[in-house]
Amino acid sequence: MSEGKKTIKLEITRFDPDVDEVPKTEEYEVPTEPGWKVLDAVNYVKDHLDPSLSHRWSCRMAVCGSCGMMVNGEPKLTCKTSLDEYGDSIKVEPLANFPIVRDLVVEIDGFMDKFKSVKPWIIRAKERAEDMENLNERGTYSQSPDELSAFKQFSMCINCLLCYSACPVVANEPEFIGPAAIALGHRYNTDSRDEGAAERNEVFRGEGTVFSCSFANECSEVCPKNVDPASAVNQAKLGAVVDWAKGLILPRGGA
Amino acid sequence: MKQLLLKIEPIIWLLFGAGLSIGTMLLTGFVLVVGLAIPLGWVPADALDYERAHALASNLIGRLFLLGLIALPLWKGAHHLRSISLDFGGESRDGAVGSLLYLLAAAGSVAGIVAVIRI
Secondary structure (H helix, E strand, C coil): CCCCCEEEEEEEEECCCCCCCCCEEEEEEEEECCCCEHHHHHHHHHHHHCCCCCCCCCCCCCCCCCCEEEECCEEEECCCCEHHHCCCEEEEECCCCCCEEECCEECCHHHHHHHHHCCCCCCCHHHHHCCHHHHHHHCCCCCCHHHHHCCHHHHHCCCCCHHHHHCHHHHHCCCCCCHHHHHHHHHHHCCCCCCCHHHHHHHHCCCCCHHHCCCCCHHHHHCCCCCCHHHHHHHHHHHHHHHHHHHHHCCCCCC | CHHHHHHCHHHHHHHHHHHHHHHHHHHHHHHHHHHHHCCCCCCCHHHHCHHHHHHHHHCHHHHHHHHHHHHHHHHHHHHHHHHHHHHCCCCCCHHHHHHHHHHHHHHHHHHHHHHHHCC
């Protein structure tokens, strides 16, 4: 609040697929108000300087996960990043490691498939065979506070994709299913109501999943919700290995 | 080759994890004792004279400890070097690089086994 009004130079990546061969950078002078976030400055450009600017945003309170952008080279949730953290010149680019659709908007279709691959839903052994028609009689699955806290942190992910932008493995190996997807799978593996860990661990032992991670920890550094995906990935590695060792000792389905 | 490496990845990762722990904890303690505590006289100089050290090293626990100290960090190093190769864009050569590094670690481990048997 102590900071007064000031004008900053905002450099924004522009790309129109119909006209441009490669993305280019445009400069804007933005008069800012105290307390503004980076997103406010980008919105100012859209509202007052150039309505053709395309960028994604919605909730402005770090819940929807749509306003992730590179701010001075670092993946940031722009609604949560104060202008006070920067000087008079800020560079805003689309999230790294994703194809650009237009300006600050990136293509995220492949990411949705990665999410699905870890079976992010509660799997119950019984439901597969019987019991489906008795769903109402059986009631809900109760859970203690301890059981909840075992996975709650991993369920806080808002799919903002900052971790994919920060991950050096994603940069080299685009087919890597990545931090958020593995954290999501691990969230269900650590849920006391779930009985599908064996299925997910089989996914985790496949190509381009947990063992591709080299534990650079960048995902956890940039995560705006403190999910700590790096920890999830490495716990998932252990889970996948223990499950594999069990498979050697016990016949399938024995454990 | 890549598929084979993927198959044995759980074993490799266990050896890597064990090597990481050994490297950071046991090796540090080892260096602390042999490199600092004895030269600086924090423990009596004859605490690890030849007879005592040999007796310590040649019982079963001592042999296993030394084998861990020799072999496991090799797997850690091999796995790290493979990661570094990948970080430098070595996706296409990963099968060959990984196999070579793990073969070296395996050869070092075999040498370690021979060495601790011959103590």
